[in-house]
Amino acid sequence: MNFQSMILTLQQFWAEQGCINAQPYDTEKGAGTMNPMTYLRSLGPEPWKVAYVEPSRRPSDGRYGENPNRLYQHHQFQVIIKPSPDNIQELYLDSLKALGVDPLIHDIRFVEDNWENPTLGCAGLGWEVWLDGMEITQFTYFQQVGGMETNPVAVEITYGMERLASYIQDKENVFDLEYVEGMTYGDVYRQAEYEHSKYTFELSDAQMLFTLFNMYEQEAGRAANENLVFPAYDYVLKCSHTFNLLDARGAISVTERTGYITRVRNLARKVAAAYVEEREKLGFPLIKKEVEA
Amino acid sequence: MAKDLLLEIGLEEVPARFLRAAMNQLREKTEKWLDASRLSYDKVEAYATPRRLAVLARGVAEKQDDVNEEVKGPSRKIAQDANGDWSKAALGFARSQGVEASDFTFKELGGVEYIYATKSLNGQEASALLPEGLKSMISSLTFPKNMRWGTYDFRFIRPIRWMVALFGEEIVPFEITDVATNRVSRGHRFLGSETSISQASDYVEALRGQHVLVDVEEREALILKQIRDLAEQKKWNIAIKEDLLEEVLFLVETPTALFGTFEESFLNIPQEVLITSMREHQRYFPVLDAEGKLLPFFVTVRNGDAKSLDVIAKGNEKVLRARLSDAKFFYEEDQKVAIQDFLAKLESVVFHEDLGSTGDKVRRIRQTADSIASQLKLDSEASQNISRTADICKFDLVTQMVYEFPELQGVMGEDYARKAGEKEEVARAVFEHYQPRFAGESVPASIAGSVVSLADKTDAIVGFFGIGIVPTGSQDPYALRRQAAGIVQILLDHDLDLTLEQLFDLSIAVHEQAGNLKRTADEVRKVLRDFFELRVKKLLSDNLRYDVVDAVIAAGFGDIPAIVARGSALMNAVQNEEDFKTTVESFTRTSNLAAKAQEREVKPELFEDEAERELFESWKLLHGQRETWAYAEEEGAMTAAAAELTALSGLKQPITTFFDRVMVMAEDEKVRANRLALLAAVDGDLKQFADFGKLVWQ
Secondary structure, eight states, X not given: OOHHHHHHHHHHHHHHTTOEEOOOOSSOOSSGGGSHHHHTTTSSSOOEEEEEEEEEEOGGGOOTTOSSSOXXXXXXXXXXXXXXXXXXXXXXXXXXXXXTOOTTTSOEEEEEOOEEETTTTEEEEEEEEEETTEEEEEEEEEEEETTEEOSSOOEEEEEEHHHHHHHHTTOSSGGGSEEETXXXXXXXXXXXXXXXXXXXXXXXXXXXXXXXXXXXXXXHHHHHHTTOHHHHHHHHHHHXXXXXXXXXXXXXXXXXHHHHHHHHHHHHHHHHHHHHHHHHHTTOHHHHHHHHO | OEEEEEEEEEESOOOHHXXXXXXXXXXXXXXXXXXXXXXXXXXXXXEEETTEEEEEEEEEESBOOOEEEEEEEEEHHHHBOTTSOBOHHHHHHHHHHTOOGGGOEEEEETTEEEEEEEEEEOOOBHHHHHHHHHHHHHHTOOOSSOBOOTTOOOOBSSOEEEEEEEETTEEOOOEETTEEEESEEEOOTTTOOEEEOSSGGGHHHHHHTTTOOOOHHHHHHHHHHHHXXXXXXXXXXXXXXXXXXXXXXXXXXXXXXXXXXXXXXXGGSOHHHHHHIIIIIHOOEEEEOTTSOEEEEEXXXXXXXXXXXXXXXXXXXXXXXXXXXXXXXXXXXXXXXXXXXXXXXXXXSEXXXXXXXXXXXXXXXXXXXHHHHHHTTOOHHHHHHHHHHHHHTTGGGGSHHHHHOGGGTTHHHHHHHHHTTOOHHHHHHHHHTTOSOSTTOOOOSSHHHHHHHHHHHHHHHHXXXXXXXXXXXXXXXXXXXXXXXXXXXXXXXXXXXXXXXXXXXXXXXXXXXXXXXXXXXXXHHHHHHHHHHHHHHHHHHTTSOHHHHHHHHTTOOSSHHHHHHHHHHHHHHHHHOTTHHHHHHHHHHHHHHHTTOOOOOOOGGGOOSHHHHHHHHHHHHHHHHHHHHTTOGGGOHHHHHHHHHHHHHTTHHHHHHHHHHOOSSOSSHHHHHHHHHHHHHHHHXXXXXXXXXXXXXX
C-alpha cells in the first residue's frame, strides 16, 4: 500500500467512526498534539472527535536527507476522541487491519509509555504500540493539558506514518517509500530535507531567532490578555518552533533551556485557560449538540 | 459448605513493571478481606498477565462464623440505683445495643464494676457480603501511577474493560465505571476469544483454552525453557538478566521465543553499547559465545504462537538495524569531539542549583582527590593519574551516547578516553570511579579509580548534607546511601590509611571554600557521623552478631579496616575461646568501677598490695605497646586486631587477682582514688578496642 493510500485508508476508517477529517494546521509545529484541534479541543467538557495528518517539524532530527530513518519533518496521523470510548483499543487494531496488518502473523504489543510534553504542560498515560518490535503508534489517555486536569478524558492515537509505511512496504530507507505510483517519498521531500537541515544547522541566524522568539512571546501574551485564544495560540506555536530552531543550532545552553521551556509553557497555559473560559461563555455549545442528536 | 471464589479484573495493558506487585497486593487484600469478614478459606491464588489481575480463593465458607460480642456499657454505679432499678443511661445502652437490660452481665475492670451487653451475631451469607466487599477491595488497590479514562472520576492503573466475579457457579454482581461483573472473560487478544466460565475453579484451564497462561510461574518456566532450548540447539550462551526476564514475563500472555540476527559490522561498537541498546530499547536477550563475547544474534519473546516467526524476526531485525545504526552514528560523532570540548559543556549542566554546575563539581572532585592522594602519600605518578582522572571523569555525561543511554556513563568515558590517547590507567579509572554502581559490585581495582570514586561520592554526600538534603525513609533521590556504602567498601577493600573523619574534613574544606555549606561544618560532621554509623553497622552486621557490632562501634568506627578487624577478632573470641566470658566479666567489672574515678593519674607510691603493682605493670607494658602495634600495617589490620585482643585478654589474670586481693573502695580516700584511677587507665585501653559491656551472653 503506498503512502497516500495509507492516509486515505486511515481517513476513511476514522471518518466511519464519526471523526471529522480535519486538515493539517498551517503553522509549524513539532507534533500533531500541538494542532489546536487537539491541544485546545481536548480541554473542557465538550465531546470531540477528529482525525488529521500533521506534518511535524523536529529541526534537531534533520539529517540532510541522508539518514534512512530520521527526518526534519515527518508525518503523524492523529486521532482524538473525547471522551475515550470503551472499545478504543479494538478500533485501533481494526485500523491496522484496514492497513493490511494481520495481527496473527505479526507481534503487536502495547508497551508502557507515559507521554509528556513539558512545553505545553501536557501529560498522559498509555503505550507505544509495537509491531514486531517497531514503535508504530503512540497511544495516550490525556490526563492533563495546558496544566489543567482533563475531564472527560480524551484519548490520542498518533501513528508514525513513515515508520508504519516502511514496515508495510518493506523498505529500509524512508526516501524509497512509494508515495504514489511512480513517485517516491524522496521525490517529494528530499530536497526540502536537505535544505532545512542545512539552514537549521549552518545558516540560521540565532540573533534574529532570539529576537523573533521575544516578539512572538510578547504578541502571544498581548493576544491572550484580550482572550483572543486562537491568535494567541498561533504565536505560542511560533515561539515553540523558534525555540526548536535555536536548540538545534546549539544556541541555547542546558541551563537556559529550562528557562525557555518555562516561558512557552506559561503562555500555553494561559491560552488553555482562556480557551475554556471562552467556551464557557458560549455555553459549551458542543454539549448541546450532542443532546439534540 | 465451601466454594471457590474467582475475581478477574480485565484491563487494558498494565505496565509490566507494576504487575507483580499489583498481583501480590490483590492476593493480600483478598486474604485480609476474607479474614475481616470472618469467612474461612483454604488459600488464595493470584494470577496476572498484561490484560488481567485475578485471584482464586479456594474453599471459601458460604456463611460467616456465628460470634458473640461483648460490648462494655456504663459503670454499675451509673447503671443501677440502690434498689437495683436500671437508670436511663442503662436503658439507653440496652436500646442502642438491641438487647434487654435484664440480660446485662457485670464485670470488674480496674476495680470498677461495669455492665456488659452480650450480642450474638449470626453469620451472614457470603453471597450477601461479596458484592460490596469485592467492589471496595478493588477500589482500595493502590498503584504507583493511576489514570482516569472516559467520563469517570475513578482512578486505576489502566482502564477496566471487563470483570469476572464468581462464587462457585454464581455471579457476584457489582459494577465499577459502568462495567458489570459477568462470567465472560476475554482470551488472548489475537489468538483467543471471549469465554464463558461456568465455575470459579475452571478459571486457569478456561483461559489456557484461550491461549492465556495466567499463572506467572508457569509462564516464566516456559519462557526460560524456550530460551534454554534455543541456546542448547544453537550452542549459544544467552544472558538472561533477571529484570529483563521479569519485564518480558509481564508483556506476554502466550510466550514464544525466537531469534534474529544483525550485521557483524556492528560488532565494532563496544559490546556494552550493543547490549544496552538491545535490552533497553527492544527488550532483547543478547547472545554470547562461551567466552562471553557478543555474537550477532538476539533472542526476543513474542506474545503469540509459533506462526510466521520468520516475519516477526525480520521485522525485529529491521528495527534493530536502525537502532544500531543510531548507536554507531553517536559513537562516531562523539569521537570527533575533543575531551576538552566536552568538559567545557559541563559548565552549563546544572548539577544542583545550590551546588553549582557539573563543571563546578568536577573542580571540587579534583581538589578533594588531590588532598586524598597527598594524605595517602601516593607517589607522583599515581597522583598525576588521579588528577587527570578527576579532571575528565564526567566528560562522557555530555556525549550523545550517554545522553541516549544514561546507564553507559563511565563505560563510554573509558572507551572514548582510551581512543583519545589518555593513559590506560586514567581511562580505566574513569570507568572505575562510578564503582561500586550497585550493591554487590566490586570496588575500583586501581588506586586512581578508588581515590576519585571516594572524592566523587564524598563530595556528593557532604554537599547535599551541607545544603540540608539528607535521605529519610524511602526518600533518597541522589542515592546517597548507596554512595556512602561504596565509600565504606572502598576504604575497607583497599585497606586505606584514611579515616572517615579525615575524608569528611577534606571535602568539607572544599565545599566551605566554594561557599556551599548552609550549616556549620560541625553540624555537617554530626549528621555525617550518624549517617555513616548506620552504614558501618550494616556492613558489620553481614558477618557479626549484633552485640559484637555494638561493642566495637562504641569504640569508634572512623577507621574502617580497623573496625572490621576488631569486630572479626572479637567475634572469633566470643565464639571460640572457652573462658572469654570470664575475661569479659573482669573487663566489665573494671569499667563499672572506672566510671567512678575522679583522679586520672596513677601514683605507684600509694600502692599497698602487690596485686596493684602487678596490674599497673601489666597495663603499662600493654599501653606502651599500643603505639607500636597501632596497626602495624605491614601485618594487616586483621593480624593487628587479633594481637591487640590477645594482649588485652592477658590483663584478665592481673585484674582478677587485683579484685580478689584488693578492696577498691578503701577507707583511705587517697588509696581509693588511686585504685579507681588505675582501673580507669586500664579501662581506657579496653574502650579503644570495644565496649565489652555491650556483649550479651546466653
